[in-house]
Amino acid sequence: SFLQERLRYVLGLLLLLHGTNSFYVPGVAPINFHRNDPVEIKAVKLTSSRTQLPYEYYSLPFCQPSKITYKAENLGEVLRGDRIVNTPFQVSMNVEKKCEVLCNVPNKPVTLTVEESKLIAERIREDYYVHLIADNLPVATRLEFYSNREEEEKKKEKDVQFEHGYRLGFMDGNKFYLHNHLSFILYYHREDVEESQEHTYRVVRFEVVPQSIKLEDLKADEKSMCTLPEATGSAPQEIDPTKENQLLFTYSVHWEESDIKWASRWDTYLTMSDVQIHWFSIINSVVVVFFLSGILSMIIIRTLRKDIANYNKEDDIEDTMEESGWKLVHGDVFRPPQYPMILSSLLGSGIQLFCMILIVIFVAMLGMLSPSSRGALMTTACFLFMFMGVFGGFFAGRLYRTLKGHRWKKGAFCTATLYPGVVFGICFVLNCFIWGKHSSGAVPFPTMVALLCMWFGISLPLVYLGYYFGFRKQPYDNPVRTNQIPRQIPEQRWYMNKFVGILMAGILPFGAMFIELFFIFSAIWENQFYYLFGFLFLVFIILVVSCSQISIVMVYFQLCAEDYRWWWRTFLVSGGSAFYVLIYAVFYFVNKLDIVEFIPSLLYFGYTALMVLSFWLLTGTIGFYAAYMFVRKIYAAVKID
Numbered sequence: 001s002f003l004q005e006r007l008r009y010v011l012g013l014l015l016l017l018h019g020t021n022s023f024y025v026p027g028v029a030p031i032n033f034h035r036n037d038p039v040e041i042k043a044v045k046l047t048s049s050r051t052q053l054p055y056e057y058y059s060l061p062f063c064q065p066s067k068i069t070y071k072a073e074n075l076g077e078v079l080r081g082d083r084i085v086n087t088p089f090q091v092s093m094n095v096e097k098k099c100e101v102l103c104n105v106p107n108k109p110v111t112l113t114v115e116e117s118k119l120i121a122e123r124i125r126e127d128y129y130v131h132l133i134a135d136n137l138p139v140a141t142r143l144e145f146y147s148n149r150e151e152e153e154k155k156k157e158k159d160v161q162f163e164h165g166y167r168l169g170f171m172d173g174n175k176f177y178l179h180n181h182l183s184f185i186l187y188y189h190r191e192d193v194e195e196s197q198e199h200t201y202r203v204v205r206f207e208v209v210p211q212s213i214k215l216e217d218l219k220a221d222e223k224s225m226c227t228l229p230e231a232t233g234s235a236p237q238e239i240d241p242t243k244e245n246q247l248l249f250t251y252s253v254h255w256e257e258s259d260i261k262w263a264s265r266w267d268t269y270l271t272m273s274d275v276q277i278h279w280f281s282i283i284n285s286v287v288v289v290f291f292l293s294g295i296l297s298m299i300i301i302r303t304l305r306k307d308i309a310n311y312n313k314e315d316d317i318e319d320t321m322e323e324s325g326w327k328l329v330h331g332d333v334f335r336p337p338q339y340p341m342i343l344s345s346l347l348g349s350g351i352q353l354f355c356m357i358l359i360v361i362f363v364a365m366l367g368m369l370s371p372s373s374r375g376a377l378m379t380t381a382c383f384l385f386m387f388m389g390v391f392g393g394f395f396a397g398r399l400y401r402t403l404k405g406h407r408w409k410k411g412a413f414c415t416a417t418l419y420p421g422v423v424f425g426i427c428f429v430l431n432c433f434i435w436g437k438h439s440s441g442a443v444p445f446p447t448m449v450a451l452l453c454m455w456f457g458i459s460l461p462l463v464y465l466g467y468y469f470g471f472r473k474q475p476y477d478n479p480v481r482t483n484q485i486p487r488q489i490p491e492q493r494w495y496m497n498k499f500v501g502i503l504m505a506g507i508l509p510f511g512a513m514f515i516e517l518f519f520i521f522s523a524i525w526e527n528q529f530y531y532l533f534g535f536l537f538l539v540f541i542i543l544v545v546s547c548s549q550i551s552i553v554m555v556y557f558q559l560c561a562e563d564y565r566w567w568w569r570t571f572l573v574s575g576g577s578a579f580y581v582l583i584y585a586v587f588y589f590v591n592k593l594d595i596v597e598f599i600p601s602l603l604y605f606g607y608t609a610l611m612v613l614s615f616w617l618l619t620g621t622i623g624f625y626a627a628y629m630f631v632r633k634i635y636a637a638v639k640i641d
Contacts, residue, residue: 030202030262031135031202031203032191032200032201032202033093033188033200033201033202033203034093034198034199034200034201035093035094035095035198035199035201036092036093036094036095037092037093038090038091038092038093039091039092039093039134039135039186039203040086040091040134040135041087041089041091041132041133041134041184042071042084042085042086042087042132042133042134043056043057043058043062043084043085043086043087043130043131043132043133044057044082044083044084044131044132044133044138045057045081045082045083045131045440046059046060046123046128046129046130046131046168047081047128047129047131047165047527048123048126048127048128048129049127049525049526049527049593049594050126050127050593050594050595050596050600051126051595051597051599051600052441052525052595052600052603052604053434053437053439053441053599053600053603054080054081054082054439054440054441055123055128055438055439055440056083056085056440057083057085057087057130058085059438059440060116060119060120060123060168061110061112061116061119061120062087062249063087063088063102063103063110063249064088065086065087065088067086068085068086069085069086070083070084070085071084071085073375074374074375074376074379075375075378075379075382075447075450076374076375076376076377076378076379076380076382077374077375077378078375078443078444078447079375079378079382079443079447080374080375080378080441081439081440081441081442082374082375082440083440084133087132088102088103089102089184089251091134091184091186091253093188093201093255094188094201094255095253095255096253096254096255097251097252097253098225098227098228098252099181099218099225099226099227099228099250099251099252100224100225100226100250100251100252101220101224101225101226101248101249101250102248102249102250102251103248103249109215109246109247109248110246110247110248110249111244111245111246112239112244112245112246112247113244114241114242114243114244117239117240117241117242117243117244117245118241120168120169120176120178120239120241121176121239121241122241123168123169124168124169124170124171124176124177124178124239125171125176127167127594128167128168129163129164129165129166129167129168129527130165130166130167130168131164131165132165132206132208133206134184134186134203134206135202135203135206136372136374137203137204137205137206137265137266138164138165138206138269139165139166139184139206139207139208140162140163140164140165140205140206140207140208140268140269141162141163141165141166141167141207141208141209141210142160142161142162142207142209143160143161143162143163144159144160162207162268162269164269164527164528164529165527166179166182166208166210167179167210169212169239170212172236175238176238176239176240176241177212177236177237177238177239178212178237178239178247179210179211179212180211180212180213180237180247180248180249180250181210181211181212181213181218181228181249181250181251181252182208182209182210182211182250182251182252183208183209183210183211183251183252183254184206184207184208184251184252184253184254185206185207185208185209185254185256186203186205186206186207186253186254186255186256187203187204187205187206187207187255187256187257187258187260188201188202188203188204188255188256188257188258189201189202189204189257189258189259189260189261189262189265190257202262202265203265204258204260204261204262204265205258205260205265205268212236212237213228213229213234213235213236213237213250214234214235214236214237214238215237215246215247215248216235217229217234217235218248218250220248220250226248226250228252266370266371266372269371269529270371270529270531275532277515278515278516278519278532278535280515281513281515281516281535281539282535282538282539282542284511284512284515285511285512285513285538285539285542285546286542288508288511288512288542288546289512289542289545289546289549291508292508292545292546292549292550292553293549295549295553296549296552296553299553300552300553300556304556304634307325307326307327307638308634308637308638311327311638311639312638312639325559325560325562326556326559326560326562326634327638327640328487328562329487329559329562329563329564330480330635330638330640331480331481331482331483331487332482332483332486332487332564333480333559333564333566333631333635334478334480334482334635335482335486335564336403336404336567337403337565337567337568338568339568340400340403340404340405341400341405341407341410341411341414342414342418343399343403343567343568343571344396344397344399344400344403344405344411344415345396345411345414345415345418345419346418346419346571346617346620346621347395347396347399347571347620347621347624347625348392348393348395348396348397348399348415348463348467349392349415349418349419349420349617350392350617350618350620350621350622350624351388351391351392351395351396351621352385352388352389352391352392352419353385353614353617353618353621354618354621354622355384355388355391355392356381356384356385356388357540357618358540359384359388360377360380360381360384361533361536361537361540362537363380364377364533364536365533365534365536365537369533370531371529371531382451382454383454385459386454386455386458386459386462387458387462389416389458389459389460389462389463389466390462390463390465390466391466392415392463392466393412393415393416393462393463393464393465393466393467393468393470394466394467394469394470394473395466395470396411396412396415396463396466396467396470397411397412397466397467397468397469397470397471397472397473398470398471398473398475398476399470399476400467400470400471401470401471401473401475402475402476402478403567408467408468408471409464411467411471412463412464412467412468413460413464415463415467416459416460416463416464417460419613419617420455420459422613423610423613423614424451424452424455426606426609426610427443427610428448429606430602430603430606430607431443431448433599433602433603434599434603436599437599476628476632477632478632478635479632479635479636480635480640487564489562489563489564489565490561490562490563492561492563493561496557496558496561496563498569498572498573501554501569501572501573501576502572502573502575502576502579503576503579504554504576505550505551505554505573505574505576505577505623506575506576506577506578506579506580507576507577507580508546508550509543509546509547509550509576509577509619510577510580510581510584512539512542512543512546513539513542513543513577514580514584516532516535516536516539517581517584518588519532520536521585521588521592522592524607525588525592525593525604526592526593543619543622544622547574547577547619547622547623547626548622548623548626549626550574550623551570551573551574551622551623551624551626551627552626552627552630554570554573554574554627555570555627555630555631556630559631566627566631567624570623570624570627570628571620571621571623571624572620573623574619574620574621574622574623574624574626574627575615575616575617575618575619575620575623576619577615577619578612578613578615578616578619578620579612581611581612581615582608582612585604585605585608585611585612589601589604589605589608
């Protein structure tokens with residue numbers, strides 16, 4: 001009877017799910033509006049790719065509602081600098097507004113003090129954009145331009161692109177002009193309902209046409225209504241930073257019906273980049289991987305077979321043949337390296353990062369972390385990193401035991417604090433600079449305390465737990481015994497230098513992923529949306545394969561040169577692509593970004609250093625484990641007396 005009850009419950013749930021038209025990720029279900037229902041316009045923040053410092057909406061003297069309420073935010077939104085707040089715009093579903101004055105007192109212009117005028121002029125010069133949302137849809141500015149097509153086609157077709165947010169104002173010579181009139185164009189989709197019911201609408205697009213209109217040209221009356229001037233005859237609203245300025249903030253609302261369904265309303269924001277280039281990137285990467293696989297199978301497998309066959313021949317032949325190559329170092333190849341605790345700690349953090357990135361990209365690829373659920377990606381990444389401490393600790397503990405380590409408690413503490421400590425330290429220093437600028441990008445003190453509590457309350461105990469079980473587990477089984485006396489290493493050729501190895505090993509994995517890197521950089525530094533997680537997942541798999549292959553090639557050459565100190569070297573060399581990421585970041589900074597001030601530059605290079613460090617840990621760990629498995633395999637295949 002209990003089973004029947006359960007089955008009935010499950011069937012009921014399935015029927016309930018089937019009854020709803022479509023399944024949405026929790027938190028982003030559609031909102032149905034009736035005619036005249038209020039559609040709330042909220043402000044998110046002000047951003048600029050020139051300063052990289054977001055500010056909250058009311059940091060500038062915009063019109064304020066009678067009561068300001070901030071939305072409760074998740075961890076990701078706080079870290080991104082979003083401060084979602086209500087605005088005084090009165091918008092009702094499917095109700096047109098020709099022109100309305102925004103601030104409470106009708107017919108009386110807003111007076112900006114010299115300080116406020118200076119601040120607005122400064123923000124206009126720094127190229128700030130204002131980001132608003134209606135029904136969780138971000139506002140976009142439509143840009144129309146003619147593409148380089150034939151002359152006849154030019155007349156017919158324009159290319160349309162959308163820009164996130166709208167520009168705060170513009171400069172003409174040395175004069176500053178503020179966009180003080182906003183024409184909102186909202187698109188709705190009429191939902192199918194039964195005849196007796198009232199029509200319901202859903203918001204499917206939110207556009208704005210910002211205008212700058214001089215106070216004298218805006219005719220306002222007692223009822224807060226205004227009349228817009230003819231487009232040709234109006235002068236823009238200048239903001240003079242040396243004196244007080246008078247102006248009116250006004251807005252108009254226009255509704256249009258659209259065929260776009262609610263489920264695909266984000267497509268306009270996400271189809272801003274060409275998908276072909278991603279396919280080109282994937283094909284390019286696959287070619288790189290096949291090229292590497294070719295080298296691997298040709299050189300290594302053929303040579304190895306020959307080596308193993310030679311080494312395993314009859315004793316009498318072996319006596320006459322002088323030993324050379326990688327078999328010579330069999331008594332030293334598993335000799336524990338220097339600083340085994342630090343090596344195992346870094347590899348533990350690498351495993352933690354690997355698990356986190358794999359799960360985040362996979363979940364995002366399934367569409368569960370779409371841009372419509374703000375901050376979800378960041379929040380998920382933070383929590384996953386904390387919980388993946390179990391795996392990081394387990395692998396670090398087992399490796400530490402294999403490397404003849406004894407102080408497991410110290411090792412666990414090192415694993416839990418080394419990489420996160422560096423990240424926290426750099427972020428804290430950068431945060432102090434952002435605080436000094438009064439930017440909303442600064443992480444508030446309570447959030448910082450919460451992050452510290454998560455680190456020491458979730459991550460640290462989990463790392464200890466994983467480390468304990470990893471350390472107690474049987475160490476990795478090394479197929480050959482280590483000699484008492486270390487053997488002398490012959491003098492190495494110049495190309496066996498560590499730095500040359502890093503340069504050689506890094507270029508192929510970097511070549512396999514640098515196109516995707518460009519889009520990720522644009523998303524981070526130019527306030528674009530990044531959503532191509534399917535491509536990113538493929539690129540990640542390709543990165544893992546190419547790192548493993550290049551690492552095996554490098555460790556084979558090193559052992560053939562009779563240099564058995566491969567532990568640290570493999571970890572460093574496999575992370576060589578991080579060096580190229582750093583060079584690419586400098587190139588991107590110089591060529592793509594218009595950053596001139598000290599603090600934005602510091603932020604850029606601070607966060608880039610964190611990205612490069614994380615990337616080095618990730619690729620180094622992948623390469624290390626691939627090389628370790630390879631070394632154990634080849635030494636298990638030869639007979640050693």
